[in-house]
Amino acid sequence: xxxxxxxxxxxxxxxxxxxxxxxxxxxxxxxxxxxxxxxxxxxxxxxxxxxxxxxxxxxxxxxxxxxxxxxxxxxxxxxxxxxxxxxxxxxxxxxxxxxxxxxxxxxxxxxxxxxxxxxxxxxxxxxxxxxxxxxxxxxxxxxxxxxxxxxxxxxxxxxxxxxxxxxxxxxxxxxxxxxxxxxxxxxxxxxxxxxxxxxxxxxxxxxxxxxxxxxxxxxxxxxxxxxxxxxxxxxxxxxxxxxxxxxxxxxxxxxxxxxxxxxxxxxxxxxxxxxxxxxxxxxxxxxxxxxxxxxx
Amino acid sequence: xxxxxxxxxxxxxxxxxxxxxxxxxxxxxxxxxxxxxxxxxxxxxxxxxxxxxxxxxxxxxxxxxxxxxxxxxxxxxxxxxxxxxxxxxxxxxxxxxxxxxxxxxxxxxxxxxxxxxxxxxxxxxxxxxxxxxxxxxxxxxxxxxxxxxxxxxxxxxxxxxxxxxxxxxxxxxxxxxxxxxxxxxxxxxxxxxxxxxxxxxxxxxxxxxxxxxxxxxxxxxxxxxxxxxxxxxxxxxxxxxxxxxxxxxxxxxxxxxxxxxxxxxxxxxxx
Numbered sequence: 001x002x003x004x005x006x007x008x009x010x011x012x013x014x015x016x017x018x019x020x021x022x023x024x025x026x027x028x029x030x031x032x033x034x035x036x037x038x039x040x041x042x043x044x045x046x047x048x049x050x051x052x053x054x055x056x057x058x059x060x061x062x063x064x065x066x067x068x069x070x071x072x073x074x075x076x077x078x079x080x081x082x083x084x085x086x087x088x089x090x091x092x093x094x095x096x097x098x099x100x101x102x103x104x105x106x107x108x109x110x111x112x113x114x115x116x117x118x119x120x121x122x123x124x125x126x127x128x129x130x131x132x133x134x135x136x137x138x139x140x141x142x143x144x145x146x147x148x149x150x151x152x153x154x155x156x157x158x159x160x161x162x163x164x165x166x167x168x169x170x171x172x173x174x175x176x177x178x179x180x181x182x183x184x185x186x187x188x189x190x191x192x193x194x195x196x197x198x199x200x201x202x203x204x205x206x207x208x209x210x211x212x213x214x215x216x217x218x219x220x221x222x223x224x225x226x227x228x229x230x231x232x233x234x235x236x237x238x239x240x241x242x243x244x245x246x247x248x249x250x251x252x253x254x255x256x257x258x259x260x261x262x263x264x265x266x267x268x269x270x271x272x273x274x275x276x277x278x279x280x281x282x283x284x285x286x287x288x289x290x291x292x293x294x295x296x
Numbered sequence: 297x298x299x300x301x302x303x304x305x306x307x308x309x310x311x312x313x314x315x316x317x318x319x320x321x322x323x324x325x326x327x328x329x330x331x332x333x334x335x336x337x338x339x340x341x342x343x344x345x346x347x348x349x350x351x352x353x354x355x356x357x358x359x360x361x362x363x364x365x366x367x368x369x370x371x372x373x374x375x376x377x378x379x380x381x382x383x384x385x386x387x388x389x390x391x392x393x394x395x396x397x398x399x400x401x402x403x404x405x406x407x408x409x410x411x412x413x414x415x416x417x418x419x420x421x422x423x424x425x426x427x428x429x430x431x432x433x434x435x436x437x438x439x440x441x442x443x444x445x446x447x448x449x450x451x452x453x454x455x456x457x458x459x460x461x462x463x464x465x466x467x468x469x470x471x472x473x474x475x476x477x478x479x480x481x482x483x484x485x486x487x488x489x490x491x492x493x494x495x496x497x498x499x500x501x502x503x504x505x506x507x508x509x510x511x512x513x514x515x516x517x518x519x520x521x522x523x524x525x526x527x528x529x530x531x532x533x534x535x536x537x538x539x540x541x542x543x544x545x546x547x548x549x550x551x552x553x554x555x556x557x558x559x560x561x562x563x564x565x566x567x
Contacts, residue, residue: 009472010393010395011393011395013389013392013393013472014389014392014393014394014395014398015389015398016389016472017385017386017388017389017390017392017393017472017476018385018386018389018390018398018401020382020385020386020442021382021383021385021386021442021447022386022401022442023442024382024438024441024442025405025408025442025444028416028420028438028439028441028442029408029411029416029439029442029444030408031419031423032415032416032419032420032423033408033411033415033416033419035419035422036415036416036418036419039418039419087315090311091312091315094308094311094312095312097308100308105316106312106315106316108555109315109316109319109320110312110315110316110319112319112320112323113319113322114497115497115544115547115548115551116322116323116544116547116548117500117501117518117519117540117543117544117547118501118503118519118523119518119519119522119523119526119539119540119543120326120540120541120543120544121322122523122526123522123523123526123533123536123537123540124322124325124326124329124537124540125322126526127329127337127338127533127537128322128325130338132338132339133338133339134325134342168318168319168322172319176558200304221410222445225409225410225412228412229412229413229414231414231503231504232501232503232504235503235504236503236523236526239527249414250412250413250414250504253414253417253418254414254417254504254508257417257418257421258508264418264422267418268415268418268419271412271414271415271416271417271418272415274412274414274415275410275411275412275415278410278411278412279410282410
C-alpha cells in the first residue's frame with residue numbers, strides 16, 4: 001500500500017514540477033509550429049488565404065531572393081562556425097594550463113564581447129569598419145592594405161565583416177563551455193602524456209578534443225542553429241546589403257512578413273526550410289560525432 | 297624550461313594577448329567615442345575628447361532615456377525571474393521524478409530545441425494580435441519563459457545535486473515543493489547565477505521579437521530605440537555611443553557581480 005502511494009506521489013510531483021513549462025511550450029512553441037506548417041500550404045496576401053498545395057514550395061525553388069538568402073546563410077554557417085569552434089577550443093586549451101599567468105584576465109577579456117549589448121556591438125562594428133574608420137586606418141598604417149577596404153559597400157567584404165562580427169561576439173561564449181568541461185578532465189592524464197613525451201599539439205588533438213566531444217557537439221549544434229537564424233547582426237550592421245549580399249533567411253522572412261505586403265503562407269514556407277536544414281545538419285553532426293566514438 | 301618550451305610559451309602569450317586586445321578594443325573605442333564628436337568617431341579618433349556631456353545632453357534630448365531603460369529593465373527582470381522559475385522547476389522535475397513517459401517527453405522536447413525562432417514568429421504575432429496584447433510587455437515576455445535550453449541546463453546541473461540532501465529532507469518530513477524551495481534552491485546558487493547571466497543577457501539584448509511585437513515608441517526597449525538611431529541618414533555617433541555605453545552597463549554589471557558563480561555554475565552543468 002505504502003509503496004503504491006509513494007509511486008503515485010512521485011507521479012503527481014513529477015507532472016506538477018514540469019507542468020508550467022510544458023503548458024507554456026505547448027502554447028508558445030508547439031501550437032505556432034503546427035500553425036506555421038499549415039500556413040506553409042496556404043497562398044494569398046494578408047489575412048486572405050486559401051489552400052495552395054505545394055505552390056509555395058514551387059515558388060521557393062524559383063525565387064532568386066530566397067536562393068540568395070539561402071546561399072548567404074550557408075556561407076555564414078560553413079565559414080563561421082568552424083572558425084569559431086576551433087578558436088574557442090584553442091583558447092580554452094591554452095587557458096586550462098594552470099602555470100599560465102593572468103589566466104583570469106585573459107578569460108574575462110575573451111568572454112567580455114558576448115556580454116556587450118547587441119546594439120553596442122553592431123554600432124561599434126559599423127563605425128569601426130567605416131570607409132575611413134579606425135580599422136582601415138590601422139590597416140593602412142600597418143601596410144596590410146594599399147587602399148581602404150570597402151567593408152560595408154562591397155558584397156564580399158560585407159560578408160567578411162558579418163563573419164568577423166559574429167566570431168568576435170561568440171568565441172568567448174563557446175570557450176567558457178570548453179573551459180568548464182576541461183576542468184573535469186583529470187590533470188594526471190596530461191601529466192602522464194607529458195612524461196611519455198607526447199607533444200603539446202598531440203595532447204590537444206589526442207586527449208583534449210576526444211574528451212570534449214560531447215560539449216563540442218553541443219556547442220556546434222547551438223552555434224549552427226544560431227548562425228542559421230542570423231538576424232540581429234545583419235539587420236543592424238548591413239541591413240542585408242549591399243544588394244542582398246548579406247541577406248539571411250531570417251531577415252528575408254522578416255521582410256516578407258513585416259516589410260513587404262504580408263504573405264504569411266510563403267514566409268511560413270521559408271521558415272520551414274530553416275527547420276528542415278537545421279534538422280538535417282543536427283542529425284549529420286550527431287552521426288559524425290557518434291561514428292568517431294570507437295576510434296577515440 | 298627548455299628554449300623550445302619558452303618560445304612556445306611566448307607564442308601562447310602573444311596569441312592570447314592579441315585575442316584579449318581584439319576583444320577589449322571595441323569597448324575602449326566605445327568609451328572613447330562617447331566623449332568625441334560624431335565626425336571624429338567616424339574618422340577614427342582614438343583619444344578621449346571633451347564632448348561627453350554634450351553627447352549625453354543630445355541623447356537625453358533626442359530620446360526618452362529613462363522610459364526606454366524602464367521598459368528594458370521591466371522586460372529583462374520579469375523575463376529572467378519567470379524563465380528561471382518555470383524552467384528550473386521543469387529541469388528539476390525531469391531529473392528527480394523519472395518515468396518512461398517523461399523521459400520520452402524530454403527527448404522529444406530536445407528535438408524542438410532546434411526549431412528556429414523565425415519558424416514561429418509569424419504565428420506568434422498573429423496569436424498576440426488576436427489576444428489583443430500586441431505592444432505589451434506580456435507579449436514580449438511570454439514566449440520565452442519556458443526555455444528548452446534552460447530546462448536542459450538545469451536538468452544537467454541537477455545531476456550534481458546530492459541525493460542524500462533530498463533523502464534527509466524527506467525523512468524530516470518536508471514536502472517536495474519545500475525541498476525544491478528550501479534545499480535545492482540555496483544549494484544550486486551558482487547554477488542559478490550562471491543561468492541568470494545567460495537569460496538576462498538574452499532578454500536585455502532581445503531584438504527580433506520585440507521589434508515585431510512592440511510598435512509604439514513609449515513601449516520600445518533600449519535595444520530597439522538605440523538601434524533605430526544608427527539607421528539615421530547621418531548618424532550622430534558621439535550620441536549613439538553614449539547610448540550604447542549606457543545600454544551595455546546593465547549586462548556588464550550583472551556579469552561582474554555573478555562572474556565567479558557563473559564559471560562554477562557552468563562547471564556543474566557539464567559534469
